[in-house]
Amino acid sequence: MKSIVIYSSLTGNTKQVAEAITSVLPADTPCVSMKELPSDLSSYDLVFAGFWVDKGTANKEARDVLGTLDNSHIALFATAGVPPQMAHAKESLINAANCLPHGIEPVGTFICQGKVDPKVIEMMYKM
Known part of the structure; x- marks a missing residue:
């Protein structure tokens, strides 16, 4: 099965998860940012697609890419600023x-807590 790992990362968390996934896949499995996607993903049997959670769903860049995927197997993974057992995290994957x-x-999903963007923390303190 030919696989690719693609991701969108704001603070580096999702990139780290993408690299961890890639490390247990065959050595020739590509791991690329959604900013650098190959023009054609149709040759991949399995796409691992990762994103950071923004307002209860995938960030805009990832949403745009997810909407174009028609591969037979797609696995989603995400990072969020909340613990994965919280309803917000689960709803974000849905x-x-x-x-x-x-x-x-999706054939599978995974979400984990990551760092929160310092700008968001600053904004919350001001509120």
Whole structure:
């Protein structure tokens, strides 16, 4: 099975998860930022697609990419500023899965807590 790991990362958390996934896949498995995607992903049987959670779903860049994926197997992974057992984290994965083209369901999902963007923390203190 030919796989690729793609990710969108703001603070580096999602990139670290992407690299960890890639480390247990065959040595020739590409790991690329969504900013540097190959023009055609149709040759991959399995796409691991990672994103950071923004407002309860995948960030904009990732949502745009997720909407174009029509591979037979897609696994979603994410990082969020909240613990993974919280409802917000679980709902974020569901919302991101809804960004996939109609009828495509992820074969698996994973979410973990990551660092929060310092700008967000600063904004929350001001509130």
